[in-house]
Amino acid sequence: MMKRKYLLILLMLAGLFSFADEVQFSMSAPSIVTVGEQFSLTLSLNAKGDDLRMPEINNFDILMGPSVSSSRSIQIINGRTTQTVNYTYTYILRATAEGTFTISPATIKVNRKVYPSNEISIQVIKGRQQPNATVPPSGSGNQQTQTTANDGDQLFIRYEADKTNVYKGEQIMLTFKLYSRVALSIVDQTLPSFEGFWTQDIELPPAEQTRTREAVDGVIYNVYTLQKKILVPQQTGSLAIEPAEMVFDVQQRVRSQSIFDDFFGSIQNVRTKSKSKRIPITVKELPQPPAGFGGAVGRFTLSSNIDKTEVTANEALTLRVKIDGNGNLRHISPIKFNFPPDFEVYDPRTTYNNKPSEAGIVGSTSFEQVVIPRFAGNFTIPAQQFTYFDPAEKKFKTLYTKQFDITVLKGADDQSTTVMSSVSKEDLRFLGQDIRFIKKDDLILKRLNDQFFGSLMFYGSYAIALLLFAFALALQRKKARENANIALMRNKKASKMARKHLKAASICVKKNNTDDFFEALLKAFWGYLSDKLAIPVSELNRDNARTTLDRFSVDEATINEFIETIDICEMARYAPTAVNQSITDLFKKAEKLIGKFEKQIRKRKS
């Protein structure tokens, strides 16, 4: 009766708080057992239920059950009260046959509604040796291990790698497990250093909670996952996961002589060492990587955006690239964009947002790059490729960023910052440096030592020039000498010729032929001077005759006399009447003059 009342209150309370949560009904049992082993099958319900119906359980003996236990907790936080109830139904079963068996869902009624549980499957193995007791959930109170059991059988540690033949940069999931059939405590551990790998730990719940059961060679062990790591090989070749070493204290019952001891059991800690096996790992070099491959291995997607496509000059732009996926996200180098040369480019900022998990390193890596266009115009930031290696498909894949077209407008405040509004000049900026191009026009090749200097041609040129010079000089000299000879001849002949002309004149005097007389007289003078002074007759006139005669140191009086005579002769030719001198006197005067010349011209002024 009392019990009923309580129940009623409870129900009312339950109604008051109302079931916020769904009804959950679950069944659980160890996944692996040996034949004859006792184990518990637990059904848990987070509400009060009735009419539990178990499915038909074959191949297992129900030794006991169901035993019901319940727990309740009430939480009051800031005046809010939450209550949780938990009912547990436990059966103790024993496997009778080998094989994998499925236990179909059980059902239960809560508030007149039927809820089914989940289905479980249990693997039953034969077992190498008949365990004489169940392996307990490790509690300190139970010591049921066999003292005769070998240490190696009772516990060991093991590294498990999901792959042992990988590409460089491919992730390896490494699990460090402890297999144990005894109660133990860890005293010391030496873990390898994973040389050649980049490692990342995955967060795990405390070892107790990771306990599972696993059969190894027919023996069922409790398995604790101590460590989970993601390894990324950084070099190619044969690498290895070196053994880990652990030291345990294993609690063992010691057989003793005393009956009492035997009855109560005497427990002793035995120090045991365990060493894991070395796992060789072969790391292959990636197949011929295409250009632009930056070492990313995994499976990725890429997205890119720019915050503005129309800006004014000197305004900053932010370009973002995000690479999502599963792989060595930490080892992706920023994508290099070909920004227009006039852009001021800042170093990209890299943000990693990833977490190691059971599936590998999952998350994203983002690159944020700030650029400032300094000049107005239309610019294009070309699409850039991101190449990665997909180890699952064993090939390279390429993703592309978007192509961004940017319009940069003239900034209004361009000039306001500078006091003087002058055209801004800047130095020529070199975008690269390279050697100058080869020469293609000069194709003349010479043999070594084949040069003009020192050759026969060289000395020959001097010799020929000198020879030509000597020849020319000799020729000139000869001609000059010949000319001189002609002048000498004419000089010698001069007085003879003069006498001849004078003779002709004297005949004219006798005949009193005035015209012919003057003609002959002039001929005599000019012819004489021409021959004597080596001046052609055509070039002779009074002036140069005077200067030349002066040079030949003929005295002034003689020259004047000569000019006078010439004047008379010439005047007489055109106006014979004007001459008042007799031609006989004139003839005598001319004869005298030629004689004077003959005397005086010989001594030439130097």
Add this chain to the structure above:
Amino acid sequence: MKQIALNIVIILWATIALASPSDSLQKANELYSNNEFEKALSMYQQLVAEKYSSATLFYNLGNSYYKTGNITKAIINYERALLLAPNNNDIKYNLALANQYIVDKIEPLPTPFFVKWWRSIVNLSDTDGWAKTSIAAFVLMLVFALFFFVSGIPGVKKTTFSLAIVMLVFSLLTLLFTIQQNQQIKNRTHAIIVTPTVTVKASPNESGTDLFVIHEGLKVNITNQVNNWVEIRLEDGNSGWVNPTVLEKI
């Protein structure tokens, strides 16, 4: 059948033999233009091995070495090209660029300005250029001398005499330049270090004191040679002895 094959072989051989050096230089230039530097390099090398020589050939060979990553060889060939064409700006530019890869930084000793001027005048032309200039001046001198001897006019005589003297001086001066240039080419007193690192010794034997360390690509002046050791002098005035295998004469 055999006869035909033999004929073909002979014809092929003949065409190869007949290919003129200018043709193969042009072919190498084309290969270089198509970025096939390795092939161009071997063709240039072939021409040099056949004892052909020109500033262009060495310059192009240097460029090929540069493009295939052999900076030291590029420097040697640029220096050789510069000997043949001392005043070529392209060669100077590429040599300066190649010299940026050299490890050692040597501060050259200051040279007196007149030496600098003299050198820059001498380097205005190469040996043959100066030789031809010298001959031209000599011929002009003779022409003026001829005028001097022939002319009877005192003014002409005076002018041609002084002109002839000027030409004679000019001719002798350029002949001096020619001889200097020729010695630069013939003597080859400079060398480039071809070993990555060289320890310079104080005396011409292995037990000599280590003086300093120089590296590949450096230009040195060879000043002396004593039983398989050469004395080198750097541009900063330091000198010492090294094994001749560590350097290659320009």
